[in-house]
Amino acid sequence: MSEQADPVSTGALGEREREGTIELLGTIAYGTISGFTRMAADSEMATDLRLKRALASMAVKEFHNHELLVDHIIELGGDPIAAMAPFEEAFEAFHARTKPRNLLEGLVKAYIGDGIASDFYIEISKYVEPTSREIIRRASSDHRDVDTIVGAVRDGIVEDPRRGGPLALWGRRLVGEALTQGQVVAADREALSELVLGLSHDRPGATLNEMGELMQRITDRHRRRMGRLGLSA
């Protein structure tokens, strides 16, 4: 079967490929709903109404991305609740281990955490058939409205430069925890691994070399975001 020849008809997906695709969509769908909840809850720490609105608006985008993914899981014949359930534990563990202690940590988490997750999903979407790829890209890219958040972090550091060190550490910790939980997710999902490695379809899968380059691109983009915040990565 060649999905590239027939990008619209997801009905033509082989069973194992469909399974892997639904696993990936389920991962991102749970990630977006848990991201929504955490960001919205963290927006409570903002006493500045402009900032509260900026965080709320980011959270709401997460929810709309979530809905987009859920709709597509249904289109592929999957059950969204069942598809998301296996990823609950890893995402909740990530959030439990990265609970911001103050607003600045919450803002860094929203910007850095969401940025890494989106980059990662877009990278992985390369190995998915075109229709699902397009959905994942749409659900991952609408996060450019972050100037208020970036500005507030920079202002916070200018106001008290001693905040820079701990916030840089916090950024590193977010990445570490994300990688840890990401590995937990990947290790358990065979159909998803087969999809990424190209074992369940006839498009080229990821080579070890490509996976290295992918991690490099994600790291570079993370470093740029940290720099935008005025933090060393």
Next chain:
Amino acid sequence: MSEQADPVSTGALGEREREGTIELLGTIAYGTISGFTRMAADSEMATDLRLKRALASMAVKEFHNHELLVDHIIELGGDPIAAMAPFEEAFEAFHARTKPRNLLEGLVKAYIGDGIASDFYIEISKYVEPTSREIIRRASSDHRDVDTIVGAVRDGIVEDPRRGGPLALWGRRLVGEALTQGQVVAADREALSELVLGLSHDRPGATLNEMGELMQRITDRHRRRMGRLGLSA
């Protein structure tokens, strides 16, 4: 000036009426953003993903209503942040005094609190010029997608009927706190009071008799919602 003859041109509002209208819009705008935050945060208590999504979806609607109101405040030449600021204290006091201790209380609060607030805003919108009235109605009426929430409360009571009594008390407490904070808001806002009483425009204002009927309608609708939950009001 007669706004009824010229419903679209809000630029024709007298200064005092404009002030009162912006006060009302600011009240509802702060109410919706704080409702968003609280509902989204309360959705964390839901372990059932279907329920989590239902609460998240209600929260997201609140945010969109918030945006609608903020845009209209700008159209009227107001500053949304300044317009909302005076109401922060009352709404935050309401939420601080009605923090749900468990998911069922959170669900009852989302359904009952949001219902009363919407009913109240729609009633008050009668005294506002037509364009703003339409915005307030649109921002207050999109909350009919509550079957999942109502069902979960009913199920919770069926599962353990001893929950019914405390939840009914909780519902009454929500109304009591809402009325208390509502009075705090109303007492301090002169332009808004003049607007409702018809002192700043030439449409008919509220009579004492009408205010009584208004409270009656709000009470009746509240009672119906409590009944839908299986609770005595």
